[in-house]
Amino acid sequence: MHEQTDGHEQANTHEQANGRSVGIVGAGPGGLAAAVLLAASGAQVTVYESRPTVGGRTSRLTLHGQGGRVHHFDRGPTFFLMPYVLEEVFAAAGRRLSDYATMTRLDPMYRLVFAQADGPSVTLDCTQDAGVMAARLGAIEPRDGAAFEGFLEENRAKLRAFEPVLRKPFGRLLDALDGDLLRAAPRLKPWRSVHGDLSVRFRSPLVRLALSFQSKYLGMSPYACPSLFTILPLIEYQFGVWHPAGGCNALMGALAEVAAELGAQVRCGHPVRGLGFEGDRCVGVRTDAGEHRHDQVILNADASHAMRTLIPPGLRRRWSDRKLDGMKHSCSTYMLYLGLRQRLDLPHHTICISERYRENLADLAEPGRLSERPSMYFCNASATDPGLSPNGGSGVYVLVPTPNCRSGIDWDAARPRLRAAAMDKLAELAGRRVEGLVEVEHEATPDDWRAQGIQFGATFNLAHGLDQMLMFRPQHELPDVRGVWLVGGGTHPGSGLPVIFLSAQITARLVCQRLGLAYSGDGALRARAVLADRPDAGHAHGPALGGPRAALGH
Structure with a gap:
């Protein structure tokens, strides 16, 4: 896991504006990928991350159980799709993803459990074998x-x-x-x-x-x-659906490692308090250590929240508070992370679809309403990766889709009901009550997501209707101001790890053009075949990839 690189941040050192200095606000997947691509292209890059470790919504949660047992969880994304997009980022830096991460193709990809109103559930194990x-x-x-x-x-x-x-x-x-x-x-x-x-x-x-x-x-x-x-x-x-050893957060550590190898600085524990402007031009960022000048600044924070908090209203006529309030945001999630003292016999991924699924979906958009019988997702990653819960334990991640914070729901009052529903469904899947196996747990509600700087606690960012795609989504280069860029799920192409890495490629290429640098990623793309025609997406190594450097805790 990539930790803070410099306990005594020095202003006016590496990040001194020199015609090719880039500051990146946030060490999430988009910010880290952009840092790699820009550093490989010759930019001087500094990444500022408010938390003590990298990852953003793809960060790691570690819970300490009994007898020295630990349980590691991804806080957010657990599915890893389209690995070739991330491979392009590594290739642009002259690296191979397989030297930094071990990837396992899952079969089955996941289990679907369809609840039935008039009979037993229907189970479907989904495989890549067509x-x-x-x-x-x-x-x-x-x-x-x-x-x-x-x-x-x-x-x-x-x-x-x-x-x-x-x-x-x-x-x-x-x-x-x-x-x-x-x-x-x-x-x-x-x-x-x-x-x-x-x-x-x-x-x-x-x-x-x-x-x-x-x-x-x-x-x-x-x-x-x-x-x-x-x-x-x-x-x-x-x-295919893939699992990176150590979870998706291990990929964030790998990106941070490559960025550092290329000369970028990744400063964890250094929140950005504001941007510096001279007229309509952004000239850097402000942290607790002072002002840091940069020629270009990329925002990898939640787009709606970052624009509101970092850019004065007078400098964002196109993306005013009123405009942002009118945007449609995604649903949110209730999360339950359970550290169990025993192994649980569950697949890596299980999606439980309620017999009231369409009603569930309507509830997500209805103010003040929680589904009586919600759909849920369970991740038992230790079934594939025992190192996530060593010494015979299991770490079970539970996600329940919920309305976002615009719903007016009292999430503290809703917690017990949501937890009880999750535990009941887990008992149904496991064939026994598991309450007595829980040695440590952690919950997160939409309020918790909002407290982390996610607008309305909308964990999947802006909605992806046709009226909020392509040119109707916030642009990679923000209008009205000069030198401010976006990367991540709030801009084109949208949310989800693979497309966030595509967003990083787009933003990095545009910033290179502005700085007069040759974009290193173009060579990686030219070297790649048309992958949509290839069933293994370039993975000739079988169901698992990875070299000796790939391990939990990058």
């Missing part, structure tokens, strides 16, 4: 099994068409005339939702759910999420 998966879907509805390969082919074509769009900045309305976007548009069916698109091909409601629940990765309902995002299940079945 033939096996078609047979499993066919056992639910024969015609749907036969339709599965056609669904994959259609979405391969959609991903090939849309991937160039995901890699480009969209800062102006005129960018709607971009050739790649116009060529991709006929495949996107913007008049359809994910659910509507799947309903044309698949008959069974369970099969549709198995191929649409992924909309929750964006914090959205498949009944409202644009049909573009049927590419999400394709990404899983094409490229």
Whole structure:
């Protein structure tokens, strides 16, 4: 885990503005990837992180149990998809991801448990083997099994068409005339939702759910999420679901390590209190140690929160408080992290879909309402990675989607109800009560997420409706001010680790252009084949990747 690099921060040293100095506010995945890309391109980079360790929402939580037992958790993302995008970041720095992280392909990718109002639950283990998966879907509805390969082919074509769009900045309305976007548009069916698109091909409601629940990765309902995002299940079945040894936070440590090798400074425990401006030009950042001048500044904090707190209202006419208040934000989550004294026989990933799923989704948008029977997600990462809970323990991560803080819900009052529902569902999955096995636990509610600088506690950032995508999302280069950039889930292409790494590539390329530097990532992209046609996405090493440097605790 990458810790604070300098206990006595010195102003006016490495970060002295010199024509190629870049300050990055936040050591989340976007900020760290941008730091690697910019440092590899010749920029002088300083990353300022308010917390004692790197990762942002992808940070690590460590709980201490009994008898010296420890339990390590990812606080946020636990699925790792599209590893080739992160490999591009490492390749741009002349490194290989496999030298810094061990990656294991999961099979099954995850287990789906569909609750039924009139009978026992239906369980579906989802595998990357398309033939096996078609047979499993066919056992639910024969015609749907036969339709599965056609669904994959259609979405391969959609991903090939849309991937160039995901890699480009969209800062102006005129960018709607971009050739790649116009060529991709006929495949996107913007008049359809994910659910509507799947309903044309698949008959069974369970099969549709198995191929649409992924909309929750964006914090959205498949009944409202644009049909573009049927590419999400394709990404899983094409490229697999992976587990990095040590969890997703270990990848953040690996990025911080590479950034440091390239000369970047990563300063943990140094919150940025404000930006410095001369007129409309940003000239640096202000921390408790003083002023630090930079030629360009990148914000990797929550976009809505960062614009409000770091940029004076008079300098952001396009993104005023009123404009930001009017943006649609995603749902939030209740989190329960359980350290158990025994191993639990559960798959790595289990998604429990309520028999009232559509009602659940409506509740997320309804002020003041919590679902009576919510859907939930359970991660038992120690099933794959025992080092996360050594000495025979298990660490179980529970996520319950909830409304965000705009709902007016009293989250302190709601905690006991949410915890009880999570423990009841866990007992159902495990076939026994596990309360007596809990030796340590930690909870987080939307209020806790909001206290960490996440606007409205919306853990999946801004919503991903068509009215908040491409040029309608906050731009990589903020208008009205000069020298301020965004990276992360609040800008194009959106939220989720793979697309945040794409956001870092876009922002880093634009900043290099502004600084007059050759962008190192272009060579890595030229060296890469069209990965949407390759079932293993360049992973010729089988189900696990990694070298001797890959270990828990980067």
